[in-house]
Amino acid sequence: MSALPLKGLIVLEFSQYLSGPSAGLRLADLGARVIKIERPGTGEAGRKLSIKNLWAADGSSLLFHTINRNKESFAADLKNADDLEKVKQLIAQADVITHNFRPGVMEKAGLSFAEVQAINPRVIYAEISGYGKRGPWKNRPGQDLLLQSMSGLTYTTGDAVNGPVPFGLSIGDTLCGAQLVQGILAALIRRSKTGQGAFVEISLLESLLDFQFELLTTYYASGKQPQRSNINNGHPLLSAPYGIYATDAGYIAIAMNDLQQVAKAVQCNDLLQYGPQDAFSKRDEIKECIAKHLLTNTASYWQQQLHAAGLWAMEVLNWQQLSQQDGYRRLQMEQALRMKDGTQVITTRCPIRINGQKLYSTTPGPVVGEHNKQITREFLTTTTA
Amino acid sequence: MSALPLKGLIVLEFSQYLSGPSAGLRLADLGARVIKIERPGTGEAGRKLSIKNLWAADGSSLLFHTINRNKESFAADLKNADDLEKVKQLIAQADVITHNFRPGVMEKAGLSFAEVQAINPRVIYAEISGYGKRGPWKNRPGQDLLLQSMSGLTYTTGDAVNGPVPFGLSIGDTLCGAQLVQGILAALIRRSKTGQGAFVEISLLESLLDFQFELLTTYYASGKQPQRSNINNGHPLLSAPYGIYATDAGYIAIAMNDLQQVAKAVQCNDLLQYGPQDAFSKRDEIKECIAKHLLTNTASYWQQQLHAAGLWAMEVLNWQQLSQQDGYRRLQMEQALRMKDGTQVITTRCPIRINGQKLYSTTPGPVVGEHNKQITREFLTTTTA
Numbered sequence: 031m032s033a034l035p036l037k038g039l040i041v042l043e044f045s046q047y048l049s050g051p052s053a054g055l056r057l058a059d060l061g062a063r064v065i066k067i068e069r070p071g072t073g074e075a076g077r078k079l080s081i082k083n084l085w086a087a088d089g090s091s092l093l094f095h096t097i098n099r100n101k102e103s104f105a106a107d108l109k110n111a112d113d114l115e116k117v118k119q120l121i122a123q124a125d126v127i128t129h130n131f132r133p134g135v136m137e138k139a140g141l142s143f144a145e146v147q148a149i150n151p152r153v154i155y156a157e158i159s160g161y162g163k164r165g166p167w168k169n170r171p172g173q174d175l176l177l178q179s180m181s182g183l184t185y186t187t188g189d190a191v192n193g194p195v196p197f198g199l200s201i202g203d204t205l206c207g208a209q210l211v212q213g214i215l216a217a218l219i220r221r222s223k224t225g226q227g228a229f230v231e232i233s234l235l236e237s238l239l240d241f242q243f244e245l246l247t248t249y250y251a252s253g254k255q256p257q258r259s260n261i262n263n264g265h266p267l268l269s270a271p272y273g274i275y276a277t278d279a280g281y282i283a284i285a286m287n288d289l290q291q292v293a294k295a296v297q298c299n300d301l302l303q304y305g306p307q308d309a310f311s312k313r314d315e316i317k318e319c320i321a322k323h324l325l326t327n328t329a330s331y332w333q334q335q336l337h338a339a340g341l342w343a344m345e346v347l348n349w350q351q352l353s354q355q356d357g358y359r360r361l362q363m364e365q366a367l368r369m370k371d372g373t374q375v376i377t378t379r380c381p382i383r384i385n386g387q388k389l390y391s392t393t394p395g396p397v398v399g400e401h402n403k404q405i406t407r408e409f410l411t412t413t414t415a
Numbered sequence: 416m417s418a419l420p421l422k423g424l425i426v427l428e429f430s431q432y433l434s435g436p437s438a439g440l441r442l443a444d445l446g447a448r449v450i451k452i453e454r455p456g457t458g459e460a461g462r463k464l465s466i467k468n469l470w471a472a473d474g475s476s477l478l479f480h481t482i483n484r485n486k487e488s489f490a491a492d493l494k495n496a497d498d499l500e501k502v503k504q505l506i507a508q509a510d511v512i513t514h515n516f517r518p519g520v521m522e523k524a525g526l527s528f529a530e531v532q533a534i535n536p537r538v539i540y541a542e543i544s545g546y547g548k549r550g551p552w553k554n555r556p557g558q559d560l561l562l563q564s565m566s567g568l569t570y571t572t573g574d575a576v577n578g579p580v581p582f583g584l585s586i587g588d589t590l591c592g593a594q595l596v597q598g599i600l601a602a603l604i605r606r607s608k609t610g611q612g613a614f615v616e617i618s619l620l621e622s623l624l625d626f627q628f629e630l631l632t633t634y635y636a637s638g639k640q641p642q643r644s645n646i647n648n649g650h651p652l653l654s655a656p657y658g659i660y661a662t663d664a665g666y667i668a669i670a671m672n673d674l675q676q677v678a679k680a681v682q683c684n685d686l687l688q689y690g691p692q693d694a695f696s697k698r699d700e701i702k703e704c705i706a707k708h709l710l711t712n713t714a715s716y717w718q719q720q721l722h723a724a725g726l727w728a729m730e731v732l733n734w735q736q737l738s739q740q741d742g743y744r745r746l747q748m749e750q751a752l753r754m755k756d757g758t759q760v761i762t763t764r765c766p767i768r769i770n771g772q773k774l775y776s777t778t779p780g781p782v783v784g785e786h787n788k789q790i791t792r793e794f795l796t797t798t799t800a
Contacts, residue, residue, distance in 0.1 A: 033605070035601035035602050035604055035605035035613070035680075036601055036604060036605075036641070037605075038608075039604075043730075056597060061533070061601075062602045067493075069501065073605070083632060085479055085638055086453065086583060092632060092633070093629055093632070094630055095631070096600050096632045097628070099449050123531055128786075140715075144562030145445065146790060153505035154680075161742060161746075162604075162745065162746055164745055165741065165742050165745030165746070166489035166741050166742045166745070167742035170729075170738065171670075173656065173670045173671075173727050175649050175658075175659075175668050175670045175729075176668055176670055176728070176729035177729075178668070179659060179666075179668035179729050179730070179731040179732070180669075180729050180730070180731070180732045180737065181732070181737065182670075182732060182733055182734040182737050184659060184666075184668075184731055185733050185734070186582070186583030186584050187580065187581070187582055187583035187584075188572075188573050188580055188583070188712065189575075192573075192577075192732075193659070193666055194659055194662055194666050195573055195659070196570035196572070196648075196649050196650075196658070196659055196668070197571070197572055197582050198571030198573075198584075198643065198648060198649070198650050198651055199568075199571050199572075199626065199627065199629070199630070199650065200629075200650070201582075201586070204590070204626060205590075205593070205733055207591070207592065208590070208593040208594065209766055209767055211597050212443075212445070212593065212596050212597060212600065213769065214446045215448075215597065215601055215603075215604060215766040216420035216421055216600055216767075216769075217420050217769065218422075218600075218605055219420055219421060219424075219600060219604060219606055219607070220420035220422075222417070222604070222607040223423075225609060227772055228420070228722060228769055229768075229769070229770050229771065230769060230770070231768040231770070232442075232766055232767050232768065233746075235746065236748060236766035239746070239748045239763055239766070240585065240748075240763055240764075240765070240766040241584065242763070243481055243482070243763045244446070244481070244584070245584070245586075245734065246480055246762070246763050247477060247478070247481045247736065247760065247761065247762040247763070248469060248477070249734045249735075250749065250760075250762070251469055251477060251760065252469070252762070255733055255734055255735055256734075257576050257646075260628060261462075262583075263562070263583060264560050264581050264583070265581075265583050265584065265585070266583055266623060271573065273560075273581070274564060274569060274578070274580070274581055276578055279479070281565070281569075281578055281579050282579070283507065283561055283564035283565075283569075285556075285558045285559075285560045285561055286558075298423050300518050309434070313604075318737070323660075326654045337472065337503060341607060342558050342561060343563070343564075344560075344561035344564050344565050346564040346565070347564070347565045347566075347567060348567055348570050348579075349567040349570070349627075349630065349631065349634045349640055349641075350634075350640055351725045352565065352567050353634075355552065356551050357546060357550050357551045357552035360547065360549055360551070360621065361546075361547055361621060363621060364626075364635065375632065375635075375636065376629055376632070376635035376636070377449075377628060377630070377632040377635070378624055378625055378627070378628045379625075380625070381591075381594055381617055381618075381621035381624065381625040382594055382595075382598040382615065382616075382617055383615070383616040383617065384598065384601075384613055384614070384615060385613055385614050386614065386616070388470060406485045412500075413553065
């Protein structure tokens with residue numbers, strides 16, 4: 031087994047909740063040593079963000095442990111001069127620092143990019159904001175649903191007749207965290223040549239606009255708002271049959287396919303009247319025709335018919351159905367965190383494989399300040415008793 | 416202006432459609448020289464993937480130009496021995512190669528990881544598959560909607576009463592492309608220390624499972640399927656009021672907030688009867704109560720009331736409304752590609768800022784084989800006339 035690619039790198043994570051910690055998680059998955067800098071006692075705010083009221087025995091939420099697994103914790107009160115001095119000593123020896131505080135918070139603590147750079151010119155200073163740090167929105171709360179709602183994204187999903195529909199997961203946090211990692215690693219590559227650190231900035235809003243590049247490019251070019259179909263919407267820019275359909279038993283997804291081929295595969299005579307020229311202009315009408323026909327048999331039957339014709343279709347699965355499939359088990363995506371009370375928490379692993387190696391990490395999130403002693407011994411000049 | 420962080424890196428992109436090319440785009444945004452290896456004549460399949468039938472004058476789709484901007488094209492027929500030899504010469508001088516062909520295609524061309532590594536042991540070989548390269552699903556089509564449907568993701572979005580609802584954008588392609596970049600850059604960092612290349616693998620399905628880590632962890636822990644609310648679903652794991660609500664004029668998103676504070680801010684007496692203990696267990700009932708009340712005034716009014724109380728809420732915008740906002744304009748997310756016929760295509764820029772610099776690139780996607788001469792001159796030993 032070769033060493034993990036980021037082994038030897040030291041990351042100080044001032045981040046909280048999801049976006050920043052998800053970046054730290056990926057850096058840890060890939061081998062970096064990630065040290066959370068947390069306020070003494072309560073720790074970072076994400077510890078109290080529970081999903082369905084599931085908590086670990088240490089009082090932090092299950093969610094906290096999944097996204098902060100494999101990290102260390104150094105408790106420090108940034109308003110206390112001694113603690114701040116220790117944090118600055120850590121910064122002097124770190125490769126990366128991340129934060130996702132609102133604009134002004136790190137500056138107030140005396141840890142602006144300029145101040146950090148003065149301590150350590152080689153450091154990569156990476157920050158996430160909600161809306162960028164300038165302009166009228168800079169102090170708005172950087173919360174995922176709110177960002178989805180004001181970025182246009184909620185007009186991509188669900189049917190046009192139903193109004194805007196949000197993605198049911200924290201898409202802005204996830205994308206922004208992933209892009210922060212990209213910026214950090216790119217800056218580290220440059221540093222290996224030039225010795226220079228960098229300032230990497232990203233915002234949830236910019237991430238969500240980038241995510242919508244197809245739609246926005248279409249909108250800029252046409253001046254017209256892309257419209258979702260009224261039924262079975264799959265993507266506002268794509269023509270029939272693209273979408274998910276109810277059947278007599280279960281649901282089936284049908285992607286881009288030639289209408290004539292679909293008609294033949296599912297033996298739907300009514301559909302034969304439509305050609306490629308109709309696929310967008312008569313989108314609702316065609317989808318209605320397909321929807322009605324697919325109610326006459328099961329998703330499993332339709333999948334067989336469509337696959338036999340080489341067409342793109344798939345039965346829709348929920349988590350229970352998925353986790354029973356051999357194809358799912360073969361991926362070995364599950365891993366167990368060994369909690370301090372002896373119990374296990376099953377979560378997902380890093381999706382990236384390096385040299386055939388799947389990246390597992392069994393250490394749960396740290397207790398607040400769990401590593402103060404160890405980190406003090408390794409990194410700090412202890413002038414105080 | 417400092418040099419872009421990946422300046423000097425050479426990437427050969429054998430990728431097509433969205434996932435692989437989106438990774439190449441980000442590498443190009445960050446300064447890498449990305450050369451598409453395309454079949455002569457038709458080029459990569461994504462050139463014919465149009466959005467709303469919008470095409471550039473060169474016959475490639477607008478979508479192709481947005482996701483392949485700032486790249487070069489080298490036309491080569493991998494089944495032709497001379498062409499393959501040229502490609503191998505390029506591989507010998509490249510830092511990264513990416514592909515997202517189905518399992519077996521690159522192997523058949525004589526360009527498996529082992530063969531490529533024999534040519535260039537320093538190369539990072541990065542590949543995307545749909546479902547991993549082993550197991551019963553390995554030959555299934557790696558299409559975004561199909562992957563969403565079989566990964567459980569469609570049970571996160573929309574209301575429970577409406578059946579599964581897909582995300583209206585290519586989320587699997589986007590996440591997988593972003594994670595491929597992470598793997599590539601991490602492997603390059605290791606190479607700068609060890610001189611060794613690496614094999615980076617990722618699949619659309621693993622990316623989508625990773626994306627659902629909160630849900631899957633909850634499901635593994637409880638054995639129960641998370642359920643969306645029947646109305647106004649925002650996230651299956653979150654309690655009322657989380658969701659988007661219709662008003663007398665427009666829609667408003669309301670995120671995690673204390674129910675009592677919401678009740679007071681929007682002057683809703685009926686809501687006062689609910690406390691934090693009810694927020695999940697009576698989710699539908701509470702959402703119905705809020706939904707009914709919010710129909711009595713406008714989204715703009717409710718936003719004022721909720722913001723005045725310091726609560727997390729936001730009016731929902733479509734693209735037209737968004738693009739008229741000062742906060743949007745201040746981000747300067749738009750950039751113009753200068754097409755060869757003199758026209759401009761407006762698209763979005765890279766969301767990452769480095770040292771305060773926004774990363775723009777004005778060069779559209781290449782014509783198939785546009786850079787054969789230049790690349791031949793720079794990289795190839797031309798033994799043929």
